Amino acid sequence: MADIHTLDIDGLRRDELLSRFLDGDLTAGEQADLEEKLANDAGLRARLESFKHQDDLIKASFRAKSTTVSPILVARLQKDDTQTASSRWQGRTAGIGLAASVVLAVTVGLLGLQAGPSSKNGFEMDASLALALSQTPSRAEGWDALDDDRNFRAVLTFPAASGNWCREFMVARSEDHWRGVACRHDGSWVTQVMAREVFLEESDGYRTASAADVDQVSRFIDAEATDVALSAGQEAAVIDANWR
């Protein structure tokens, strides 16, 4: 530990002033004083520039890191669903104070990569859905009418490893809810993965999702997304550019 003879008190004070200046925390008087000193002291200016450069590096580093948020978590927040998948911490497993006997479980109809629509699960990519994917901004809640008996919600847009744009979306038709991802390919929307969401009722509590019921949609996004979901402004620009 440095003793009183080696502590660079002046250096500490200088760095604190520069740090507060960078963060906009100086009073008007302090700022005026410091600006005058900066104008006359090249060393001080260089120190400030190095702090600024460090900040830029830190921002770039943290923004380049995995700052994606699990779509499962986003969906949970949207639904205000406190049921949770297993956490590694303290051996916690799903469920926090659930009193209701109705549980949402996701059963998966994994279509995988395919070049066209599939009728396996009763849901197909069609002109209405393609138009909705092309034009509809993402939203956290609420639905847009797709046609007479279906509603649509775009959930998020993200860039995929293939270089194409992809969108997570939901479709609801009476009791049937679907969640999927479609990606642009040669000017068309192609379904990549679909999952049918099913509500199960249990009489003696709730059933946690088994390993087999893992959300394939989320896993697809985790595997394919090369960056965080677009912001509203970014997405609007991509929609305006017709997904080019």
Next chain:
Amino acid sequence: MLSETQKAQLMAELVGLKRFCVSLTGDSADADDLLQLTVERVLERGMPEDAHVAKWSYRVCRNIWLDELRSREVRQRYAAAASTTDAMQSGGTGDGFDRLELERVDAAMEGLPEEQRSALLLVAVEGRSYAEVAEILDIPLGTVMSRVARARRSLAEKLE
């Protein structure tokens, strides 16, 4: 219970909260768990109608992490290998900086005490004011100033 407005505000904070979790835990998997537990805690317990959603959530996050540290009885250090892996997996070099520079700053951040690292992240990356950081971290304003300045000073020494 959260109001719809509070939920929307919390949703808007998720990415920043995730970065905060990374700064606290130093590990991507732990950061995901911490974020999940934070959201669950906030949803379970709600918050006052007039609460500042961001500040409240960051405080909940930090308190959960402190509880976790106490229960583990081990102080984790930020893992350079995990951060390098995360940066590589992101597929980008980050705003035009080369990978080597980013790796150097990652390593330098690794060497900071957690309290300095999280204060600097909240100010420099998340753009929080000193007053907000003082509330989030539950420390005096002067301590925020000192930690942020010391963090920058230490980084400057390491990156010279």
